[in-house]
Amino acid sequence: MATKKKLVLIGNGMAGVRAIEHLLKLSPESYDITIFGAEPHPNYNRIMLSSVLAGGADMKEIVINDWDWYKENNITLHVGHKITKIDTDRKTVVSNLGIEAAYDSLIVATGSNPFMLPLPGADKEGVIAFRDIKDCETMIDASKQYKKAVVIGGGLLGLEAARGLLHLGMEVNVVHINPYLMDRQLDEAASRMLQRELEAQGMQFLLKKSTASIKGKRRATGLVFSDGSEVDGDLVVMAVGIKPNVDLARLTGIEVNRGIVVNDFMQTSVPDIYAVGECAEHRGIAYGLVAPLYEQGAVLAKHLAGVETAGYAGSVTSTKLKVSGVDVFSAGIFVETPDTKALKIQDDLGGTYKKIVLQDGKLIGAVLFGDTSDGAELFSYIKSGESVAGREKELLLGFSADQLGQSSGGNSRLEAMADDEIICGCNGVSKGTIADAIMNKGCNTVGSIKACTKASGSCGGCKPLVEGLLQIYAGDSIGEPVKEGICGCTTLSRDEIVEEITRMKLMSTKEVMNVLGWHNPEGCSKCRPALNYYLGMLYPEEYVDEKESRITNERYHANIQKDGTYSVVPRIYGGVTSPTDLKKIAEVAEKFEVPLVKFTGGQRLDLLGVKKEDLPKIWEELDMPSGHAYGKTLRTVKTCVGNTFCRFGTQDSMGMGIQLEKAFERLNTPAKVKLAVSGCPRNCAEATIKDFGVVAIDGGWELHIAGNGGVKVRATDLLCIVKTEEEVMEWSSAFLQYYRENAQWNERTAQWVERVGLDAVKQGLENREDRLALKDRLEKALSVTTDPWKQIVETDELRKNFEQLSGAEPVKL
Numbered sequence: 001m002a003t004k005k006k007l008v009l010i011g012n013g014m015a016g017v018r019a020i021e022h023l024l025k026l027s028p029e030s031y032d033i034t035i036f037g038a039e040p041h042p043n044y045n046r047i048m049l050s051s052v053l054a055g056g057a058d059m060k061e062i063v064i065n066d067w068d069w070y071k072e073n074n075i076t077l078h079v080g081h082k083i084t085k086i087d088t089d090r091k092t093v094v095s096n097l098g099i100e101a102a103y104d105s106l107i108v109a110t111g112s113n114p115f116m117l118p119l120p121g122a123d124k125e126g127v128i129a130f131r132d133i134k135d136c137e138t139m140i141d142a143s144k145q146y147k148k149a150v151v152i153g154g155g156l157l158g159l160e161a162a163r164g165l166l167h168l169g170m171e172v173n174v175v176h177i178n179p180y181l182m183d184r185q186l187d188e189a190a191s192r193m194l195q196r197e198l199e200a201q202g203m204q205f206l207l208k209k210s211t212a213s214i215k216g217k218r219r220a221t222g223l224v225f226s227d228g229s230e231v232d233g234d235l236v237v238m239a240v241g242i243k244p245n246v247d248l249a250r251l252t253g254i255e256v257n258r259g260i261v262v263n264d265f266m267q268t269s270v271p272d273i274y275a276v277g278e279c280a281e282h283r284g285i286a287y288g289l290v291a292p293l294y295e296q297g298a299v300l301a302k303h304l305a306g307v308e309t310a311g312y313a314g315s316v317t318s319t320k321l322k323v324s325g326v327d328v329f330s331a332g333i334f335v336e337t338p339d340t341k342a343l344k345i346q347d348d349l350g351g352t353y354k355k356i357v358l359q360d361g362k363l364i365g366a367v368l369f370g371d372t373s374d375g376a377e378l379f380s381y382i383k384s385g386e387s388v389a390g391r392e393k394e395l396l397l398g399f400s401a402d403q404l405g406q407s408s409g410g411n412s413r414l415e416a417m418a419d420d421e422i423i424c425g426c427n428g429v430s431k432g433t434i435a436d437a438i439m440n441k442g443c444n445t446v447g448s449i450k451a452c453t454k455a456s457g458s459c460g461g462c463k464p465l466v467e468g469l470l471q472i473y474a475g476d477s478i479g480e481p482v483k484e485g486i487c488g489c490t491t492l493s494r495d496e497i498v499e500e501i502t503r504m505k506l507m508s509t510k511e512v513m514n515v516l517g518w519h520n521p522e523g524c525s526k527c528r529p530a531l532n533y534y535l536g537m538l539y540p541e542e543y544v545d546e547k548e549s550r551i552t553n554e555r556y557h558a559n560i561q562k563d564g565t566y567s568v569v570p571r572i573y574g575g576v577t578s579p580t581d582l583k584k585i586a587e588v589a590e591k592f593e594v595p596l597v598k599f600t601g602g603q604r605l606d607l608l609g610v611k612k613e614d615l616p617k618i619w620e621e622l623d624m625p626s627g628h629a630y631g632k633t634l635r636t637v638k639t640c641v642g643n644t645f646c647r648f649g650t651q652d653s654m655g656m657g658i659q660l661e662k663a664f665e666r667l668n669t670p671a672k673v674k675l676a677v678s679g680c681p682r683n684c685a686e687a688t689i690k691d692f693g694v695v696a697i698d699g700g701w702e703l704h705i706a707g708n709g710g711v712k713v714r715a716t717d718l719l720c721i722v723k724t725e726e727e728v729m730e731w732s733s734a735f736l737q738y739y740r741e742n743a744q745w746n747e748r749t750a751q752w753v754e755r756v757g758l759d760a761v762k763q764g765l766e767n768r769e770d771r772l773a774l775k776d777r778l779e780k781a782l783s784v785t786t787d788p789w790k791q792i793v794e795t796d797e798l799r800k801n802f803e804q805l806s807g808a809e810p811v812k813l
C-alpha cells in the first residue's frame with residue numbers, strides 16, 4: 001500500500017477546513033491530515049457570530065464540524081496551538097506549545113486580524129474587536145454590567161455588532177468616519193434609508209467623526225473626537241476593517257504583499273506551501289467574504305487531489321447585511337461612472353430602493369434596500385456576465401419565486417445552472433447538493449433544506465434561489481414553509497399574533513410586545529405599524545390609535561414630498577367635481593401660493609409644495625374631506641362617465657363609484673386600496689387593474705378583485721357577476737372586510753390573493769350570511785372613523801398637538 005503524504009493545515013477556520021472537506025470527498029485516502037488552530041474550538045461558522053450576538057442562534061448551533069468529525073476522518077487536531085515557525089528546509093511546523101509536525105504539503109489559512117486603530121487608550125479594558133467567540137462572549141458579559149456601548153466603524157461588521165448590542169439591552173452609538181454608512185457597499189440613497197431604519201430600531205449615529213483617543217482610567221469610558229466632542233461608552237468595539245494575517249508567512253520568507261501572494265492554484269512562492277482564505281492575495285485581491293474563499297478551497301482541494309481544475313480565476317462578491325428587520329444587498333460595481341448606466345427605483349413610502357448598474361449591455365452591479373428578494377438572481381447575472389440588453393427594465397422590476405423556478409419551457413436560469421454552481425455563498429452549498437437533498441433526502445421546505453445542507457442558514461440571501469429549486473425539484477410535494485416572524489423582533493407569524501391578541505384580549509402595542517415576548521421591547525418600524533393596524537382592525541370601537549406607531553405620512557395626514565413639503569388632496573368622489581369646489585381649490589392655491597396644482601391618476605386635484613405649517617390653514621379654508629392620498633386606506637374610486645353621457649354605457653358608473661367612495665372613505669386597510677367603476681366592458685376607468693374593479697355589463701355588474709397597476713402590473717381576477725347596485729355594495733363591503741381581517745399589514749390585495757389563492761377568497765365570501773356579517777363588521781369599523789383634517793381644524797387641542805408633532809421627529813419608514 002502506498003504511504004500517505006502528510007498534509008498540515010495552519011488555521012482551523014472556515015476557508016482551510018472547507019478545503020479539507022473537499023479533499024476528503026475527492027481523495028479520502030491520499031493524505032494524513034494534521035490541523036493546528038489557535039482558537040480553542042472546533043471549526044465554527046464565524047459569520048453566525050452576529051446571529052449569536054443578536055439572539056438568533058446559540059454557540060452550539062454555529063459549529064460546522066464537531067470534535068467527532070475530526071476523529072471520524074482520522075484528522076489529528078491541535079486546538080489552542082498557534083504555529084510560530086515553519087521550517088521550509090526540514091518541512092516542519094512548530095506550535096507555541098512545542099508540538100512539531102512534518103509536512104509534504106502545507107496549507108496556510110490564518111485568516112485576518114481585525115484592524116485596531118492605534119489610538120491613545122486603545123489598550124484599556126473594554127476595548128475589543130468583533131472577530132471570534134471570545135469577543136462575542138466579552139460583549140455578552142459587558143452588557144450584563146454596563147449600559148453604554150460605542151462601535152467604531154459603520155461597515156457590515158460594525159452595524160451587525162451594534163444590532164447585537166442593542167439586542168443585549170445596551171444603548172449603542174455607531175461612530176463612522178465617512179458621511180454615510182456602509183460606504184464600501186452602498187450608494188448614498190440606500191445608505192440614508194438604512195440609517196433611518198436603524199435609527200428607528202434605536203441605533204444612534206455619529207457620522208463624519210474621527211476618533212482621537214479613548215477616555216477612561218483602567219477601563220474605557222468613551223471616545224474623544226478630533227473636533228473636541230466626546231461620546232460615552234463602557235464598551236468600545238472596533239470594526240474598521242481587517243488585515244490579512246501574514247506574520248507567519250512573512251517570517252518564513254514566503255512572498256507577501258497585502259496578503260500571501262498565490263497563483264490560480266493557491267500556490268505560494270515556496271514549493272509545497274499553499275495559502276487559502278482571507279490571508280491569501282490572488283491577482284491583487286485579498287477577499288473578506290466566505291463565498292470566494294470557498295471557491296478557492298474547492299480549487300485547492302482539486303489541485304491536492306490531482307483532479308484537473310482550470311484554477312481559481314477570482315470572484316465577484318455580494319454582501320447582505322445580517323440585521324433583522326433590515327434588508328440590504330449589494331453586489332459588484334455599484335458606483336456610477338461615465339461608462340456605466342444606472343437604473344433606479346426609490347419608493348420612500350414603501351421603504352424600498354433598487355439600483356442596477358450596466359455596462360456594455362451587461363449587469364455589473366446592484367444595490368437593493370427594503371426588498372432583497374431579487375438579490376441572488378441579479379448576482380447570478382453579474383457573475384455570468386451574459387448580455388441583458390433589452391431586458392434592463394425587467395431586471396429592475398424584479399422576479400418572483402415562480403419565475404425563478406418556472407420549469408415550463410426550460411428557460412429558467414436556475415434550471416440552466418450547472419450542478420456545481422454555488423447557490424448559497426455563505427455556506428458553499430451547490431445547486432447539486434440542494435437538488436439531491438430535495439430529490440433523495442425528502443427535504444420539501446426551505447427549513448428542511450437548511451437543516452440538511454445549511455443553505456440559507458446564514459445571511460439568508462440565497463433563500464429565493466432555494467425556493468426556486470424547490471419549485472423545480474419538489475413540484476407538488478413542496479411542504480409548508482417554515483414559520484418566520486413578521487419581523488426580527490418576534491418569531492410569531494401574523495396569524496399567530498392576531499390569534500393571541502384576540503385570545504388574551506391584548507389592547508396596546510406595548511402589551512402585545514411584552515406579553516408575546518418580543519426580542520426587541522420597543523419593536524421596530526415593521527412590527528409597530530402592523531400591530532397598530534391589527535389592534536384597530538380587531539377592536540374598532542375600543543382601541544385608541546397610536547399615532548406614534550404610524551408611518552410618517554399618516555402622522556401628518558399628508559404625503560411628504562422629496563423637498564420636505566407636503567401635498568394636499570381633497571376628496572373628489574368618483575372624480576366628479578363642481579364649479580364651486582374648483583373655485584374654492586383655485587382660491588386656496590392662490591392664497592397660499594401653492595407652487596403646483598396637478599390632476600392625479602385617480603381623478604382628483606393635488607396641491608403640491610405645501611409647507612407643513614400651512615397644512616391646517618389650507619384644510620380649514622378648503623373645508624373639503626381629506627382624500628387620504630397618503631394612507632393605508634381607500635384612496636380613490638375612478639369612474640368613467642357611464643350611461644349618463646356615454647352612448648356605450650349600460651349602467652350609471654359615476655353614481656355607483658360615488659356611492660362606493662362615500663361608503664368606504666376613511667376605511668383603514670392593510671395597504672392602500674383603489675377602486676374603479678366602468679360603465680361598459682370597454683373599461684375606460686381601467687377597473688381591471690384595481691384592488692376592486694366594477695365593470696358594467698348588460699343587466700348587471702362584473703366584480704373584479706386583486707388588480708394592481710404599480711411596479712408589478714397584475715390584471716384582476718373575476719370574483720362574480722351580480723345584478724343590482726345593492727349587491728355590488730354587499731360584495732364590495734364583504735370583500736374589503738375579508739381582506740382587512742386576513743391580509744398581512746402592508747400586503748396589497750394582489751399579493752394577498754396570490755398568496756392565499758383566489759379560491760380561498762371566493763370560499764370566504766360565497767355564503768350570504770358570512771357576507772352580511774363581514775359587511776356589519778365593516779360598518780362598525782367605519783362608524784368610528786372621522787375626517788382627520790376636520791377634527792384637527794376644529795379641535796384646539798389637536799391643532800396644538802399637530803403643531804407639536806410638526807416639530808418632533810417622525811417615525812421613519
Ligand SMILES: Cc1cc2nc3c(=O)[nH]c(=O)nc-3n(C[C@H](O)[C@H](O)[C@H](O)COP(=O)(O)OP(=O)(O)OC[C@H]3O[C@@H](n4cnc5c(N)ncnc54)[C@H](O)[C@@H]3O)c2cc1C
Nearest residue numbers: 011013014015038046047082083110111277278288289290
Ligand atoms: C462577526 C462576523 C460576521 C461575518 N459575517 C459574514 C457574512 O455574513 N458573510 C461573509 O461572507 N463573511 C462574513 N464574515 C467574514 C468571514 O467570517 C470570513 O471571511 C471567514 O471567516 C474567513 O475565513 P478564513 O478561514 O480565511 O479565516 P478565519 O475564519 O478567521 O480562520 C482563521 C483561523 O486561523 C487561526 N490562526 C491564525 N493564525 C494561526 C496560527 N499561526 N496557528 C494556528 N492557527 C492560526 C485563527 O485563530 C482562526 O481560527 C464575518 C466575519 C465576522 C467576524
Ligand SMILES: NC(=O)c1ccc[n+]([C@@H]2O[C@H](COP(=O)([O-])OP(=O)(O)OC[C@H]3O[C@@H](n4cnc5c(N)ncnc54)[C@H](O)[C@@H]3O)[C@@H](O)[C@H]2O)c1
Nearest residue numbers: 153154155156157158175176177239240241288319320321
Ligand atoms: N454581512 C456580511 O457580509 C459581513 C458581516 C460582518 C463582517 N463581514 C466582513 O468582515 C470584514 C470586516 O468588516 P468591517 O465592517 O470591519 O470592514 P469594512 O472594511 O467593510 O468596513 C469598515 C468601515 O469602517 C469605516 N472606518 C474606517 N476607519 C474608521 C474610523 N477611524 N472611524 C470610524 N469608521 C471607520 C470605513 O469607512 C468602513 O466603512 C469585512 O471583510 C466584511 O466584509 C461581512
Ligand code: SF4
Nearest residue numbers: 640646649679680684
Ligand atoms: S367604459 Fe364604456 S361607458 Fe364608460 S366611458 Fe368607456 S365606453 Fe363609455
Ligand code: FES
Nearest residue numbers: 424426458459460
Ligand atoms: S448566501 Fe448567505 S445564507 Fe446562503
